[in-house]
Amino acid sequence: MKKRIFAAVLACALLSGCGPVVLEDGGQTAERITVAYVPLDDRPDNLERAVYLAESLGYTLAMPETDDYRTRLQDQPLNENGTQYGDRADLYEWVLDQEEAGCDRYILSMDQLLSGGLVNSRSMWESEPVTLSDGTTLTEAELLDHLLTTLAEDKNNEVWLLESVMRLAPTVGYDHWDLDGYNALRSYGMVGRPVLTGDELTISNIEADYRLASDGTVLALPEFDLEEWEVSEYLAARTRKLTLSDQMLETVSQPGYENFHVLIGIDDSSVEDSIQKNEIAYLRSLLREGDALLSGVDDLAFKAIARLHLDETGWQGAKVSVQYFGGTEDQPACDYDYQPLTTIMEEHFDFFDLTAADPGTAELRVLVLTQPADETQKDTYIQALIQELDGDAAQVPAILIDAGNGTYGTAFHEALTEKVQLGRLLSYAGFLDMAIVTGTALSHGVARYAALQNGGVDTEMNRAWALTLADSVLKDFCYKNVVREDLIAYVRNDLGGNPDNFWQPAIDLEAVTARLESGMEDAAADVIENLEHSNFITALPSDQEYAQQGWGTVTLSNYRFPWDRAFEISMDITLGAFTEPHEKILGFYYK
Template sequence: MKLRIVVLCWLLLAGAQAAQAAAIGYVPMDDRPVNLEYVADTARAAGETIVTPSVSAIAGRQRPGSGSRLWDWVFEQAAVSDAMALSADSLVYGGLVASRTHFASDAELLARLEKFRELKRRYPALRLYVFSTIMRTPKMSAGATEPPYYEKLGPAIFRITALEDKREVAGLSAAETAELSRLIGAVPAENLADWRTRRAKNYRINEQLQQLAREGVFEYLLLGRDDASPLSASHQEARHLQTSGAGMDASRYLSIPGADNLGMSLVVQAINDVNFRLPFVKVFYAPGVGGATVASYEDRPLAESIPQHIVVSGGVKADWVEHPDLVLAVNSPADGKTREANQPENVTQANPAVRTFVGQVCSELAAGRTVSVGDVSFANGADNSLLTLMKEAGILDRLAAYSGWNTAGNTLGYAVGQGMLSPFMPAGQRKKMLAVRYLDDWAYQANIRGQLYEEVVYPAGNDGQWLNALKPRVTKAATLKIRRFAAANLWPMTVENIWVEFPWNRMFELGVHIR
């Protein structure tokens, strides 16, 4: 961080002028809206030029991306870009899902990795911001986003890795040692070997990415801990990579929670860097456990991860600053336990902690500060009580940004990134970014998704993993509900200009579009 501050100060003192509408080349990890469309829309709303490869070359749910086409595009685009934010998962494996299912050899993977060196040799002045993931270790998985056997064996494999991680960290009891032996014997050897072999390959690639960062090939390297747990193979590898990455400054390399937030963070960092900006961010939490919260799907407390989310977006946490560029208001659960947004506990009646939190948000806004809300009280959706109270307070359209989706890391990456760029957005564009998040995180994830399961999906004998023939009916119902929600809860807008889609043919994610 000291290096970043010194360099930026030197440039400003030397009279450097901020680049205008810098050209950013961006390769996402797949074609889901949170990785592709929303990131590009955010940059463009802030007046930046961002270009992406053809969607047909980018990974979808059932197809890996075309590595050769993506690399051809990268080398072509490099000649006209000020910076590039590149997914190593896409360029090395073919995408995020492909990183968990590929059968490429070490030689094939290293040959693809070597193209980063070649890119820097050809374009030495090009700023390269590269992100990769530490392969996740989910407790369960469905819908072909892991190898086929994981749907059945996932819980056992997860528990095996949790015990192996604990064995290194704290040791195992006799009962746990026996449990580990029993589980290893119960999982077919060929399946466990396949899973471990792929993990080992990916781990070696991440080590090599660290080496490229040490060599100065990258302006920044960001490793995401995808769906990490405090004890798991992902956590174990993160510990080992922390050792191999020792000595690299946070201004050049970090590992943070999440995956789908990585593209947003590095695109925003690239924009901040080429425009010689260093946003100062003040952070406050809702009353209660606050920064000591370890959110679901993560392995570190918020107080450790939030400063990192700010750094990787090109800023610095600065609570002492009287006039920060951004205030990040974090709606953390009072008891430090994040629950699922579709559970009955997600009520609309605000408790005292939420009321105090909204009061502080209102005070910051009244003082003329730029405020972004990171809503991590629940996983996979917004806190109904928070949004209801912010609606009653009349501040929904006054925020710089809002985010409350999927994991805490996903939420914070967006809240920080969009919040940093919001001052450069016309009011109409800023409100459009807000509306998309409210309709996705609050309307759909926390409420309408569950309604659609009960009213349409389950009665049709579908489990929501593959909508197939049911997709048009679900899309029509979702569009109607989303429009009604917008009319009832958001500021005046033409709701007929809102439409939605299910881009991966499943209920989990929604694409929200506003014409």
Template sequence: MKRVKRLWAAVLALVLLAGCAPGRTEPLPYPEPAASEPGKTIAYVPLDDRPDNVERVVYLAESLGYALAMPEKVLYRTALDGQPKNFDSLQRGEPWSLFTWVLEQEAAGCDRYILSLDQLHSGGLVASRSMTGYDIELPGGGTVQVHSMLEQLLTALSADENNVVWLLDSVMRLAPTVGYEGGTLEDYNAIRAFGALPRRTLEGDALNLEDIGESYWWGPNGENLRSQTKEAGAYEAALRHVRSRDRKMTLSYVVRDTLGKPGYENFRLLTGIDDSSLEDCIQKNEIAYLRQGLRTDSEGKQLDWILSGVDDLAFKAVTRLYLDETGWTGAQAAVTYLGGTEDRPACEYDFQPLTEIMEEHLAFFDLREADTAELQILVLTQPEDPDQMNAYRKHLIEALRDYRKAQRPAILIDASNGTYGTAIYEALTKDTELGYLTAYSGMLDMAIVTGTALSHGVARYAVLKNGGGTDACDRAWARTLADSILKDFCYKGVVRNELLGYIRNGLGGDPNNFWAPDLDREDLLQRLEEGMKKETSAAIKNLERSRLITSLEPYAEKNWGGIALENYRFPWDRAFEIGMDIRLGEFQ
């Protein structure tokens, strides 16, 4: 009898992995027709032109029935040192043209906005880390004060009470970007070490812009950090960095002060904390100052938030906008940690324990933890005991298969920072049904991974609870999942490492900038395409034999269609991230 039960269990496992697909459907041309409904357009100014801020936001928005209206890429693109510039002169986006573009959308009748403030006042995230002045150049000559431009924009958008405006801001990370405006790795290391030093804690009336600016230079016991940086030969670099922080905090104050006035109740301010440190670092007083200004409405509902993570800000805003528009009242979620290290930061760039980052993001999406729930959230952490990695991996696989059998939607968060190696991806590909997942994210700082996975997962769960979306919404959602899985499992896990070795050892180049020195970018693209063709084969086959949930009430599934990848690209001409188009066959 036991043998028969084991046999049936094996048969069931094979059925779950193979699905019931009638056969692979041929991928359709890309891009497909827009999935949005009439009148559901969001005017979107991205943080920059990386995939997490462009195509992946497009996928997520379309999975919810929205279309994104975006300015021309040249207006928000970032160029590293030595790379072709925008308009032959700019390494950053062009704030004045973006300002006028937003006003054009308002004149055309748009009433949904997601706007990156770093892009609007500085020309992008990287530029915001290095700018020190307040004058913004006008395309035809002359300048405008950035304070004035921001205030004009907010005033114009507040005039229409039907507008819903999400503003995305950031707390500057501890150091500027290597390879931008001459920044070197030595500069980065020196400034990050300076930024990570503990600072004097400000409280009460002392928590103001002037005292925060002064606190940058003083340790908790009165240590003079100016002297220390001078002795280390890093004073000039630190001084420029402090001036950039002063500017950034001043502009955040301008926005916060404006939103505190009557008439801005339909504005939402979402601030992300960029790469941080576990120490009481240079961000400490900035975060405390910004937290004390968070707004709530007359009923106590939160209007503003400050959360860890920056590259996931647009994901969070798109999802929360959808939840608010569809009358979301929250949901219960069962959270399971595997690995045993959830009580500490997941990496050196996080300043909170993993559980605290999770709790804050769950609250943002109105998720309530429960021992049993329909929605499952599974978090793989770094192993407490490295000798037990196989056991953690086995438990992960068993949990996912249990959720599949029980027809429960599942969000998988890999917070292990690569400590399990590629073995974890191989096990997931071999022994689970990847296309059944509601969302997946991994291979970045935990703050970003959390926001990304929960944004995509909660968005999809809400659609399914609302009765399911259109076929076009299902297909857009499938692209969000395929993009995460294929890039993490195949590119970041394998192909990127091969490219890093080839560029450094074979070409003597810099994988962080293919223009310094000038590398054969066609050769690199060819190697990328060949490597991805080889490494994605197994994961694509898994997705193609998967089924996806299309509705929860009543419960329904569809077979994935065929998958083809094309138009590979290195958005910033560096190996850190890639872009690609994902073609899908018909779902059946």
């Protein structure tokens, strides 16, 4: 009850009717509009990275208490609600508190609100009622209905509903699933099913085909080393999730939901005609104009925040060129993408109202390093991209994507750090799968370009944008390809632990964090020096010249592992005051 009262008080304090939050910047007042945000989970892309992006566009994100949307892996300390997943009752009531306080902007993860997070949505194989703080019990269908109808009553609300197509297998180290079980179920899910079209696309037909191969024969479980109870739970979880998605889409298709926007992401997938194919087709058939179903889930919040900003600022689109280096853009970038890079890019272009253009006429450039078609030409691909990025076309703002999936080792990042102003990029992404990094890079880059185009970008917005870029570059260049490998070996060999879960068995968390800190201190030094000597665009061309400023100091601290595993990290980034533009002397930028 104390937690409930505190949440209500905090909501009022944060929102004050959800009106603008006022900040002072050099004597000029800038308004900040509050957006009520329920994250997918507590990983960095859904937490601090989302906050940075929102603040770079003039928004402030109001969020529930972290414990209400946190995910815990096996054997890790439980949340306050006594589970490994988010508190659906608290989250539901928190959203209603925001509405009562007068909020009119929402970005809501339905996986979190209905299942307690993305990971739990893959393992929740039967409906579980939700008991509210006053003792009222709601079925999941009732909770969803009450939530949507309540928000629809205020016609001033703009609501983004984020949903996902369940991936091919549950999460390793959660519930009872281990790596062998994950691999077995992923192989089972990857097999093509009978393809349904037109009137055949119903939930009951999709469910009936879950157990069938594409020729209509029943899939033999022993061939996948699976037991009946495992498959039954897995398929029941798929049915539950698809049924809730269907209810959501059917509800918002009714009159009165015109200000609701649905964005569905396809979770880890396969190029094969997998178990997802009919689900994707069915959900796509229910989308309204303005809704979208795209590859990638971890970038859903980025896409919603960016699109909210574009819609509210009268975005008219932009002409953008895309250049690929590496020669494999016509195929999926890794085993977890189900479309070629070019198709993923085209679908995201449609979502952001971007028009493909030649480099000579484009307002923006997207440069993508793919996996190498010829292993012997890796350096040639890298140098060609860098020449384009730092050559005559450098005046056109650039979005950079590393879709090499680790095939270039550290060579690409080292070359960029040596030869390119990293801090001048509009955005960068490379840490995750191509489907995710495309949405991440375009969300940040297009939103930044639109904000500059609109004018009125103040110092606080510039600083938040700089945090998004620094976070992405430092984690990909320094942690993913350098520090993480050392850390994994340290956990396994020195501590006798599991890099995928520091509680199986429990290891010295302080020792792991100290190893991370020392590793990042060494690995990040050159990248930080590059950023600190970079300039960045603060206004779009006037008389063919960009207004720009110089980066100041960049300091990293408070390293942590959000899920107590080595896969990803969080850290605090402190930026010094921006400077006058740095001058270039003998090919290097100096203060």
